[in-house]
Amino acid sequence: MPKSKQLKFPKDFLWGSSVSSYQVEGGNVECDWSEKFPAKTACNYYINYEHFFDLAKELNQNVHRLSLSWPRIQPMEGRFERKPIEHYRKMLLALKERNIKSMVTIWHWTLPLWMSEKGGWENSKFSDYFQQYTKFVVEELDDLVDFWLTTNEPMIYTSLSYVLGKFPPQKNNLLLVPKVFYNFVKTHKKAYNTIHDINKNAKVGIAHSISYVDNFNPKSILNRTVSKSFNFFKNSLFLELVKNHQDFIGVNYYFHDRVRLDPFSFPPIKVQNENKSVTDLGWEIYPEGLYNILCNLKKYNLPIYITENGLADKKDKERSKFIKRHLQSIHRAIESGADVRGYLHWSLIDNFEWTEGYGPRFGLVEMDYKTMKTKIRPSALYYAEICKENQLTN
Numbered sequence: 260m261p262k263s264k265q266l267k268f269p270k271d272f273l274w275g276s277s278v279s280s281y282q283v284e285g286g287n288v289e290c291d292w293s294e295k296f297p298a299k300t301a302c303n304y305y306i307n308y309e310h311f312f313d314l315a316k317e318l319n320q321n322v323h324r325l326s327l328s329w330p331r332i333q334p335m336e337g338r339f340e341r342k343p344i345e346h347y348r349k350m351l352l353a354l355k356e357r358n359i360k361s362m363v364t365i366w367h368w369t370l371p372l373w374m375s376e377k378g379g380w381e382n383s384k385f386s387d388y389f390q391q392y393t394k395f396v397v398e399e400l401d402d403l404v405d406f407w408l409t410t411n412e413p414m415i416y417t418s419l420s421y422v423l424g425k426f427p428p429q430k431n432n433l434l435l436v437p438k439v440f441y442n443f444v445k446t447h448k449k450a451y452n453t454i455h456d457i458n459k460n461a462k463v464g465i466a467h468s469i470s471y472v473d474n475f476n477p478k479s480i481l482n483r484t485v486s487k488s489f490n491f492f493k494n495s496l497f498l499e500l501v502k503n504h505q506d507f508i509g510v511n512y513y514f515h516d517r518v519r520l521d522p523f524s525f526p527p528i529k530v531q532n533e534n535k536s537v538t539d540l541g542w543e544i545y546p547e548g549l550y551n552i553l554c555n556l557k558k559y560n561l562p563i564y565i566t567e568n569g570l571a572d573k574k575d576k577e578r579s580k581f582i583k584r585h586l587q588s589i590h591r592a593i594e595s596g597a598d599v600r601g602y603l604h605w606s607l608i609d610n611f612e613w614t615e616g617y618g619p620r621f622g623l624v625e626m627d628y629k630t631m632k633t634k635i636r637p638s639a640l641y642y643a644e645i646c647k648e649n650q651l652t653n
């Protein structure tokens with residue numbers, strides 16, 4: 260029998276999982292999503308956070324990513340609430356007590372109603388409103404936070420909200436895209452500076468969704484040019500524009516985009532993958548792509564954290580293999596010089612998958628929404644062993 264090989268990860272590598280406020284907290288907080296896509300009780304994480312942190316601890320995780328709810332903290336313009344901020348302090352303290360590092364996203368896709376009524380990300384003063392919110396939360400919480408993420412996936416949000424019209428404010432208006440995009444860049448930079456004014460040693464980044472783009476037809480110069488531009492606008496442009504305002508790069512990796520040029524249809528650019536293996540949502544599983552992405556990020560000379568990577572897999576048939584193959588890719592990238600310092604699986608628990616509701620199951624831990632009971636999936640135990648040993652058996 261061939262000897263199995265141990266893939267050791269660097270000393271102090273961080274192992275954990277991620278969640279976001281609206282997707283897990285519950286509490287019927289009013290925001291721009293709540294009318295059309297109410298998350299209701301979700302996982303009741305806002306109340307039962309200790310239970311979820313105990314689970315993370317039991318699974319040997321040493322970092323946890325959560326997000327703050329802007330609608331809870333600032334339900335009205337100019338009014339910051341003490342109660343939720345004190346509650347978040349308790350949550351962060353509970354992580355500290357368990358020796359789990361915290362990665363906190365300041366904004367993960369939900370806006371207070373007053374802000375969305377003012378046009379949300381289309382408002383040219385958006386970055387000023389966000390700066391006030393950032394200043395408030397960072398002054399209150401920074402002593403308990405190890406990593407700050409200003410926003411989650413600007414490009415995905417912009418395309419789903421303003422091109423595909425799926426997320427609030429559900430618009431199909433390409434003309435708004437440059438404005439929203441520009442606001443994301445400006446907002447991130449201002450927030451970055453605001454956090455550093457409060458704590459010059461803070462570690463600040465964003466969680467940026469990066470897909471692996473390649474060619475449907477590599478022999479065609481035109482197809483190659485089109486996929487290069489696609490990659491530039493979807494993945495690189497934002498990073499280029501904020502490169503002097505990041506202390507680390509957060510990578511959310513889910514997608515392979517094999518770009519095909521189809522000049523006689525609309526839109527003339529299609530993504531056509533082989534789809535040999537797909538998740539419950541039909542997304543192609545393509546771990547090799549992560550290796551290429553990470554090697555490509557070496558040029559920024561910054562630490563990299565995988566802030567999200569995961570799959571919808573209700574029966575938990577693919578998750579262990581998925582984790583293993585993605586970690587193999589990460590390990591290979593580290594050996595090729597990529598400075599990857601942590602891996603956070605999406606997600607610790609099943610949760611509210613935005614416009615898809617509660618159907619897709621992304622959790623290492625299963626959630627029974629009727630009884631609110633949790634059950635550790637076998638893949639979570641597999642992952643826990645890797646976290647404990649800081650190595651993967653190949």
Ligand code: BGC
Nearest residue numbers: 279411412415511567605612
């Ligand atoms: C988002 C998460 C989402 C996950 C799975 C990421 O794009 O940050 O909120 O649940 O993908 O779709």
